[in-house]
Amino acid sequence: xxxxxxxxxxxxxxxxxxxxxxxxxxxxxxxxDKGEILAIVGESGSGKSVTVQSIMGLIPTPPGKIKxxxxxxEGQDLLKLSKREMQKVKGSKISMVFQDPMxxxxxxxxxGKQITESITAHQDIKGQEAKERAIDMIRLVGISNPAxxxxxxxxxxxxxxxxxxxxxxxxxxxxxxxxADEPTTALDVTIQxxxxxxxxxxxDELDTSIILITHDLGVVAxxxxxxxxxxxxxxxxxxxxxxxxxxxxxxxxWGLLESIPDIHAADKxxxxxxxxxxxxxxSPPKGxxxxxxxxxxxxxxxxxxxxxxxxxxxxxAKCWLNDSRTPALQELAAGRExx
Amino acid sequence: xxxxxxxxxxxKKYYPIGKELTVKSVDDISIEIKRGETFGLVGESGSGKSTLGKTIxxxxxxxxxxxxxxxxxxxxxNKKQKKQINREIQVIFxxxxxxxxxxxxxxxxxxxxxxxxxxxxxxxxQERVYELLERVGLQPxxxxxxxxxxxxxxxxxxxxxRALAVEPKFIVADEPxxxxxxxxxxxxxxxxxxxxxxxxxxxxxxxxxxxxxKHISDRIGVMYLGKMMELADSEELFQDPLHPYTKALLSxxxxxxxEAQKRERLVLDGDPPSPVDPPSGCRFRTRCPFAMDVCxxxxxxxxxxxxxxWTACHLYNS
Numbered sequence: 001x002x003x004x005x006x007x008x009x010x011x012x013x014x015x016x017x018x019x020x021x022x023x024x025x026x027x028x029x030x031x032x033d034k035g036e037i038l039a040i041v042g043e044s045g046s047g048k049s050v051t052v053q054s055i056m057g058l059i060p061t062p063p064g065k066i067k068x069x070x071x072x073x074e075g076q077d078l079l080k081l082s083k084r085e086m087q088k089v090k091g092s093k094i095s096m097v098f099q100d101p102m103x104x105x106x107x108x109x110x111x112g113k114q115i116t117e118s119i120t121a122h123q124d125i126k127g128q129e130a131k132e133r134a135i136d137m138i139r140l141v142g143i144s145n146p147a148x149x150x151x152x153x154x155x156x157x158x159x160x161x162x163x164x165x166x167x168x169x170x171x172x173x174x175x176x177x178x179x180a181d182e183p184t185t186a187l188d189v190t191i192q193x194x195x196x197x198x199x200x201x202x203x204d205e206l207d208t209s210i211i212l213i214t215h216d217l218g219v220v221a222x223x224x225x226x227x228x229x230x231x232x233x234x235x236x237x238x239x240x241x242x243x244x245x246x247x248x249x250x251x252x253x254w255g256l257l258e259s260i261p262d263i264h265a266a267d268k269x270x271x272x273x274x275x276x277x278x279x280x281x282x283s284p285p286k287g288x289x290x291x292x293x294x295x296x297x298x299x300x301x302x303x304x305x306x307x308x309x310x311x312x313x314x315x316x317a318k319c320w321l322n323d324s325r326t327p328a329l330q331e332l333a334a335g336r337e338x339x
Numbered sequence: 340x341x342x343x344x345x346x347x348x349x350x351k352k353y354y355p356i357g358k359e360l361t362v363k364s365v366d367d368i369s370i371e372i373k374r375g376e377t378f379g380l381v382g383e384s385g386s387g388k389s390t391l392g393k394t395i396x397x398x399x400x401x402x403x404x405x406x407x408x409x410x411x412x413x414x415x416x417n418k419k420q421k422k423q424i425n426r427e428i429q430v431i432f433x434x435x436x437x438x439x440x441x442x443x444x445x446x447x448x449x450x451x452x453x454x455x456x457x458x459x460x461x462x463x464x465q466e467r468v469y470e471l472l473e474r475v476g477l478q479p480x481x482x483x484x485x486x487x488x489x490x491x492x493x494x495x496x497x498x499x500x501r502a503l504a505v506e507p508k509f510i511v512a513d514e515p516x517x518x519x520x521x522x523x524x525x526x527x528x529x530x531x532x533x534x535x536x537x538x539x540x541x542x543x544x545x546x547x548x549x550x551x552x553k554h555i556s557d558r559i560g561v562m563y564l565g566k567m568m569e570l571a572d573s574e575e576l577f578q579d580p581l582h583p584y585t586k587a588l589l590s591x592x593x594x595x596x597x598e599a600q601k602r603e604r605l606v607l608d609g610d611p612p613s614p615v616d617p618p619s620g621c622r623f624r625t626r627c628p629f630a631m632d633v634c635x636x637x638x639x640x641x642x643x644x645x646x647x648x649w650t651a652c653h654l655y656n657s
Contacts, residue, residue, distance in 0.1 A: 043520035043521065043522065043523075044491075044520055158610040159384075188383035188547065188611075189383070189549070189588060189592055190383065190587055190606075190607045191383075191610065192591065192593075193591040193593075193604070193606050194607070194608075196593070197606060215521060216521075216593060217521070217595050218550075218592065218593030218595055219593045220595075221594065221595040221596075222593045222594070223593075245595055255522055256521060256522060257595065258525075259524065259525035260521060260525075260595070261550045261551060261553065261554035262550075263550045263577060263589075263592065263594065264594070264596055268554060270532075271525040271528055271529055271554065272525065273522060273524075273525035273526040273529060274522035274526075275526070277490055277492070277493075277523075278520075
């Protein structure tokens with residue numbers, strides 16, 4: 001049997017707040033293979049960040065709690081590890097790059113030192129050797145004069161450069177999986193293009209698997225091989241990247257694709273927004289979380305959670321429209337117009 | 340005949356830092372915005388696009404140069420004219436969380452302009468607030484609530500209602516959708532487009548999201564380090580960008596269209612230089628793949644290379 005490098009099964013995460021319990025992640029399962037780039041897209045509050053934070057063991061407990069599920073890295077369940085054991089896995093086998101390069105580096109510490117720190121903590125390398133390794137990493141992420149840059153402080157770097165340093169720290173011990181949470185959201189487009197190219201090149205060179213979290217479908221299309229779309233704490237559709245853009249099967253994915261303007265279209269079409277707002281995760285709806293905003297919602301959508309319908313190899317969508325008992329979409333749309 | 344609503348003439352805005360240094364945030368920019376159009380202004384962080392917007396609204400005074408609104412030089416107004424113009428030019432800010440007073444009820448936030456300009460009182464003030472809430476897709480009942488009870492998209496709608504309250508003619512929208520989720524962005528953009536039709540508004544739309552700017556704008560100006568690099572009709576700018584910076588900017592936009600992904604990309608090296616000590620000659624030359632000797636020596640002239648298509652680049656100096 002083919003084994004996936006990283007497998008997340010039936011993950012459920014909740015947070016206790018004064019207002020009640022937030023069901024941030026509800027029954028999420030996905031996997032990543034070696035050397036693959038998986039993108040998780042979704043809007044604020046869809047649970048995408050919480051999902052990767054659970055993989056890294058970064059959920060603050062309390063108020064957070066992983067109610068259910070397993071995170072298997074090469075068959076080993078990371079959620080069952082002790083703090084000490086997890087510390088060993090973090091950084092060496094799996095590491096993370098955060099959104100804001102301005103706040104994730106220590107401002108009082110030379111950047112070189114921050115890279116060596118990650119190397120010495122996880123590997124049996126010390127002193128000069130670790131320093132050389134760090135300088136190599138700075139060079140690898142495309143920063144010129146690495147030996148001089150080693151001795152500089154974060155404020156001497158621009159936003160894009162700092163994000164490169166973050167990537168250097170994350171990759172210093174050649175982890176198998178890199179989790180990148182909106183790594184380019186704080187950057188300008190020309191710098192974003194540089195950082196995305198860098199991540200793709202590093203994947204090609206080091207064969208690292210990458211889980212890329214983003215809200216930008218353009219970034220997904222240009223970077224990822226597979227996509228998982230999250231909404232209301234659940235994965236509503238997963239597909240290979242071309243399949244998702246050419247043959248999306250979930251109304252939420254349709255909505256996302258329609259609400260961004262196509263810069264290559266010759267004439268201007270009015271944007272089609274998704275009406276309404278995302279669901280309240282304090283008391284998520286019993287049925288499909290997207291049903292209240294969905295143009296094609298049927299009675300069953302409100303009553304029962306749709307299962308994952310398999311569309312094709314590797315393409316699944318959690319939407320009742322894909323059930324064989326559902327009348328064809330054209331009929332539905334026609335019926336709706338008559339009403 | 341289209342008339343000019345606002346004319347910016349050789350405007351500069353410098354900020355001093357310490358005793359000797361200055362940041363040349365906006366450096367010698369001249370543009371005209373026509374009544375009824377949406378003028379898009381794009382550029383990366385530090386390009387000076389927001390400073391330009393702030394100066395037009397009167398939140399900053401220009402270091403030199405003129406801003407002429409409807410034939411009136413904004414620096415030579417008497418008190419009465421000033422008040423009138425403050426009413427006609429309104430602004431919508433980027434961050435809907437920071438731009439609404441958390442201690443005021445939404446109804447009072449929206450009515451602040453009405454009160455300041457004494458446009459309505461008592462019942463008619465109340466009616467006006469309800470009407471405005473409905474115009475932007477909220478409900479009259481929301482007037483009694485506080486900003487924290489609303490989502491980002493709804494707060495941006497409140498900000499728009501506040502701007503509309505004084506019946507403006509010209510609205511500066513400074514990154515109005517950058518803080519919103521994709522599906523909500525489209526809602527706000529559609530709302531802005533509808534309001535423009537209904538109220539005969541003119542927009543200066545400032546953003547870094549080129550796709551949205553193209554969608555909403557009639558003409559687009561591209562800024563880099565305080566200078567205008569290129570200016571053209573939005574369709575024309577995307578079809579035939581002239582300036583290498585515009586080309587790089589356009590090719591850096593990640594697109595979902597698989598066909599378009601095969602495009603030739605012009606990826607820039609390095610970061611934008613500091614606006615404190617901008618490069619001599621053309622400001623873009625340090626990152627420009629086509630830079631020549633002349634680019635370091637002289638500032639390229641702002642020329643109309645094609646019909647209504649302006650750029651400042653030595654490549655087009657025949």
